[in-house]
Amino acid sequence: MTSPVTKIFRDFWQERGRTGLVILAIALGIAAFASVMSSYAILTRELDRGYLATNPASAVFFLDSIDDELIQTVLSDRSVSNAEPRRVVSGQIKSGPIQWRNLVLFVVKDYGNVQVARLEHERGAWPPATGEILIERDAFQVAQASIGDLVTVKTSNGNEQRLVISGSVHDVGQAQARMENVVYGYITLETLAQLGEQPYLDQLNILVAENRFDENHIREVAARIQTLIQARGHEIRRVDIPKPGKHPHSEIMGVLLLSMSTFGLFVLALSGILVVNLLTATMSSQVRQIGIMKAVGASHRQLLGIYLSQAMLLGAAATIIALPAGLLGSRLLCRYMAVFLNFDIKSFAVPLWVYALVALVGIITPLVAAMYPVWRGIRVPVRVAISDYNLSPNSFGSAVIDRLLARLGGNYRPFLISLRNSFRRRARLALTLLTLSAGGVFFMSALNVRASMVNTLDQMFATRKFDLSVIFASPQPIDKVERAIRDTSGVNAFEGWFVTEGSLTNDSHSSNASDPRTTTPAGGLHGGDSRGENRFTIIALPSDSQLQKLQISEGRSLATNDTDAIVINTTLAQRNPQLKVGNTVTIRMGPAEVNWKVVGIARESFSPAIAYIPLSFIQQRHPGETNSLRLALAKSDSDSIDAVKAELETNLEKEGLRARASTSKAESRFGFDQHMVMIYIFLIVMSAIIAGVGGLGLMTTMSVNVLERRREIGVLRAIGATSRTIAMIIVGEGLVIGLLSWTIAALAAWPISKAVGDSLVGLLFRGGMDFVFEFRGLLIWLAVSFLLSSAATLLPAWRASRLTIRESLAYE
């Protein structure tokens, strides 16, 4: 081993505590990076693999009814490899004494031979027998039932029937049932008939034979099949073409992974800052040695080699530690995401490119961080280097800030030492503050974004003055509905609305909207979801509605005399920039195309895309009918709402009417809140990791400071300072830095929280949010800053207090 190599290792050994801290800090950054990159590789692979394994439909046709002959006709087109019929029926499910839950029933003809949009059998019976129902594995919690339980099921047109839950399935393409607050059930045609519904199938899933991921090809085939079906006299209501090969949630996951990757790189950059700090300090303490090495013939290149090798070794050691931790973190993250998106991960294998990238980044980051301090260190002239001998290598007092600090008096000199010492190494202080403040900013951002989201939801739900909404599968006579409501106690007011769906005629694209709930205001939340991208909900309501007070952000609301006026919500406006106030648009509503004048934009940030039109328009076509009710109740607690719901449903039954679904305001809100929790947890975890890096940074800084000030500590002891006083001076310095970082974080929190919140919400929901600042966050982070600073300085303080005067004064 050559002497420079020996020096590299002995230097590490001599400063093993500090070296360990820096390796730990870099490892934390690399672990976060490795975790995110591995998760990215695993999740994108597994989500698509799991989804593709189900053979998702290339196109879905919604028509009147499907028979074997039609299927054979479709299959006669050689570009179609599979065609299978299904049906989706809305209903309600009840287990024991609990209230009815919204149910989406999937009717499959032949469970033994599902080739398109396959279901994975999980437990219990397969296929379900007549009188049995399978439940999606994530929906058991919503249904509050188990395999073997008897449940009561009712659909819009049928009777209440008791079915046995005989097993569970995993339907990869469905959103998490718990988050959507809905039960997914799977039955046979025979069971559907038993439920009193007409036993027919109306949804045709086709799989193209070739070029499955070519959307243009799929559109061509779909157009041909559409003509074929229509030629046989069938009416097609809708054709959906999902994004080929992409899980319906791949977009939302992409956004989350992008956010996490950004965060991973950010943490890595912060770790790099620690390396800059450490190596700057190391180079300062090595100045004499550098001078001596130069004096005995070392060239700049040789010195660069020594110190950059040290940086590379730090990176390599950190990478070795970080990789297992990163992989473990990745597993946890993948599991969480898999539960959230309701899919299984078959393999956690991390591709080689991730290892290579992490190793490269792990080694290069400290190397890059080391460049400047090393270069600066080795350029010190020999004369200066070997004459460097003083109490402290830097002089305090030459800068204006030093003189200002010197004017700050006080009778407690140890505190003055803490305060002024904080500012002695200003570059180091700045970098330490950057890492600590970043933690604070992210923590406060997490709280602010959460508070803002809650506020935005509060604002949105405040416009809804109703407590309960009831949806019918088809238009119902309003007089019967009114009678049922009059007989129901606890209803203060109600309005009969009409909810339908539409699409812009100049929109040639179609997309998958197989979930019928997207046609209701309580539908999916993912504004960016490919489902329903070009379709939107149309709500016809009284122009002077007392139960929906739209919050108009531009233009005006609907007026009494309006006939062709339409108000769109912000989600729809953001999705279709051509929809501007004052523009006239043509909207396809069922078979008809209608011109509307956009008169206003209603603020509904997290809502699905909705357009509001005057109820009078629909009443001309469906006089005396309604398909959607909104009710304001006397009491809005969940028990009271449940009681009204039950009584109303009974009274509707008496009138021969059956609700397809009824949803309380709280239930609608639940889904939104669940989505917010995900973002909130993500931000909190992020800030905790950044605060951890910040804490390690402070610990490194303080240990370097203590090392550099050993002689001063010796002097302090020589003139009477006790161990406790020394420790207090060190901890005091940490607290000053903590307070400074808090101040910076507090100042930066407002703009950064808003930017982070807006971009996250914009990416996830394509909407904005009503920003509010969570002042509690300031206090909480102040406490955390003090705790973190105290904890980070305890070890250096303890070590400083143990230094003897002799060894302190002997330190060079």
Next chain:
Amino acid sequence: MALKDINLQIRDGEFVGLIGKSGSGKSTLLNMIGGIDRPSSGAVEVGNTSVQDLKENKLAHWRGRTVGFVFQFFQLLPTLTAAENVMLPMDFCKTFPVRDRRQRAVSLLERVGVGQQADKLPATLSGGEQQRVAIARALANEPAVVLADEPTGNLDSVTAQAVFDLFREMATAGTTVVIATHEADITRVIDRTLEISDGALV
């Protein structure tokens, strides 16, 4: 450097010069007297105190009250002004009421000739001024003993003479002063010279 067979008594108010080559044991002997080092055998008594028997915290307070140190490189705390440096031992040992400390510090600084520099930071002072401040700090708690290790090693000869004169004044005023030095001129002001070689008095 280890010391051996040292048997030494220094009287109150005596000004003793320790001379010897580099590495002869001068600093070690000063450290023993000041409680910075502990003897492996034998005893060090300052006044009525057995220094080696004191626990670490008690030793710190004893040192602060009883011993004043002056170092070769001044060793002023760079973030404190001259006056604050002088007040620091008073703060640690609570020897004077808080309200009197500043006044005493300034008066000590005036006594050593740097009263005008009281509110300046060490970096803005010359070497000689810094050493004067260090001497004022050593006197802050009216110590019985002042120990100075090469106090003029970093000063020019004129300033060194002035510093020696200061020590002489202190001794005359009743403070015991022990000074380790290479300077031949020291004989001009000291009461007794002790030569040390290889850890033993010669």
